[in-house]
Ligand SMILES: Nc1ncnc2c1ncn2[C@@H]1O[C@H](COP(=O)(O)OP(=O)(O)O)[C@@H](O)[C@H]1O
């Protein structure tokens with residue numbers, strides 16, 4: 155498996171007014187005993203950009219964020235903020251706003267005092283603090299709850315106060331560690347949009363940690379996919395989805411079917427068609443190969459003498475996803491729902507690939 | 522996908538009521554044990570009230586029959602009482618300040634940095650209860666610097682050790698109810714120093730724990746007899762036992778008042794503790 159450590163020019167930087175600070179993770183390594191939580195991790199973030207760190211649990215996302223915040227010291231590597239090395243600066247002097255996964259409001263303070271806490275520490279005058287706290291609570295839509303205590307607020311409201319508290323100190327970077335994961339689906343979707351709108355309005359450089367690809371894809375300017383402490387690929391959501399650079403990304407982002415293939419030079423043969431291999435040919439492993447194919451890259455057509463059989467179907471709205479059993483493999487394909495009427499379970503079909511190029515990976519033992 | 526999940530939820534009707542159903546049965550278990558509880562409460566109360574009543578009766582009864590409150594007014598002028606009270610008060614304050622200054626940072630440090638060390642701490646801090654107090658007084662006396670050896674404040678050092686188990690447990694429970702790591706990191710990321718974090722974030726949320734630790738320490742200092750007696754310092758408990766008053770009823774009366782005061786303070790702590798844990802439970 156190859157990792158793409160090439161840090162390409164951030165996309166999305168030009169759409170914002172550039173007021174946030176640029177952030178550079180420079181070749182960071184952090185070990186905990188035998189675990190390498192960060193493995194030569196590098197990433198450039200443009201001013202005002204929202205980058206999502208996406209990856210399975212335990213891949214090092216939180217560690218990366220905590221190193222940036224100053225709660226964790228890297229074993230090697232540097233953190234640059236505004237082109238200055240902050241690796242040895244204590245957390246309290248880094249001026250970064252952080253929203254945590256678990257509820258982190260101070261239980262002894264009401265919403266206003268929570269938001270004003272950082273200003274209090276900065277010795278701002280009381281009237282100034284109150285005005286600023288009220289303004290920020292308005293911004294997150296909690297203007298009416300200034301004097302409520304954390305235990306009087308719902309989970310979603312608490313996270314919004316936490317966001318206001320993080321923003322109150324006018325941080326140079328906003329750090330969000332799975333802030334929505336404890337909330338239920340509806341609140342999560344609302345808050346996701348709200349966070350993104352506020353982030354764009356303030357043009358604040360933001361690092362958003364999540365294991366939910368939908369969350370990452372819908373919010374971020376760029377998504378950084380991590381696995382086992384290192385960077386797999388960083389790209390815009392569209393590029394990440396349509397051109398995953400590594401099999402890990404192909405498998406982790408979106409849904410892919412794996413189809414056994416044999417290589418012929420720079421092509422592989424899939425379901426009777428020659429398709430170009432995507433990416434660096436020298437990185438293609440030897441031995442048994444499989445192609446990773448997205449559901450929308452497969453065409454399904456009814457044919458009584460076809461080799462495939464529909465094994466299940468589920469209605470997703472505009473599209474219908476069908477399972478097709480062919481040559482011992484079970485593939486997933488998406489068809490327009492208006493064309494899916496006659497694709498009942500048991501129907502014989504032809505399956506073909508309509509992609510220009512495909513990602514190939516070493517064959518995995520059948521699970 | 523979304524449509525599938527929606528379908529699944531509706532297919533399981535028990536889930537529709539779940540958010541409301543979850544809150545309803547909260548009060549049920551309390552009803553069931555009401556009688557058993559009442560009986561236990563009465564027996565326990567009798568165990569405390571009967572001796573207390575007997576003590577009060579003994580000290581306030583007039584030889585001629587009937588009760589009088591004059592012994593109360595005689596307490597203050599009883600020989601040795603004022604100096605004993607002053608000594609005990611000083612010892613209590615010193616012990617509280619020292620034990621808190623030592624234990625608050627220690628317990629916070631253990632919670633944050635050495636969570637696996639908590640078991641070891643539990644064992645270490647229980648030692649003062651296991652080892653006979655007299656052993657400490659000898660040990661402390663042996664190891665104390667010369668200038669402290671003849672000072673009455675040496676007792677405070679012994680009391681710090683004796684108070685440690687209670688203070689540790691109380692603070693440990695208080696911190697256990699908080700998400701200390703997240704609170705500390707939130708505070709630090711907002712620009713707060715360590716001291717500021719302890720003072721403005723942790724201590725206010727440990728109010729009940731600190732309160733009960735203080736009162737337990739106070740009760741300990743005002744109740745400890747053996748060591749003070751061996752070292753020959755006339756603290757309140759020693760005075761109660763030994764005071765050369767012409768009226769032993771006054772000694773008993775002081776003991777009863779001390780008992781009553783401790784009981785009242787303990788009841789206050791328990792109610793304070795309850796209202797606080799109710800708050801933190803809801804916010805958790
Ligand atoms: N303080 C720590 N002590 C020991 N191991 C840790 C610590 N923090 C993280 N790890 C380990 O480092 C790896 C990465 O953790 P983390 O960054 O929290 O992952 P993620 O946030 O992506 O789920 C995990 O294997 C985790 O067990």
Ligand SMILES: [Mg+2]
Nearest residue numbers: 212215216217
């Ligand atoms: Mg994490």
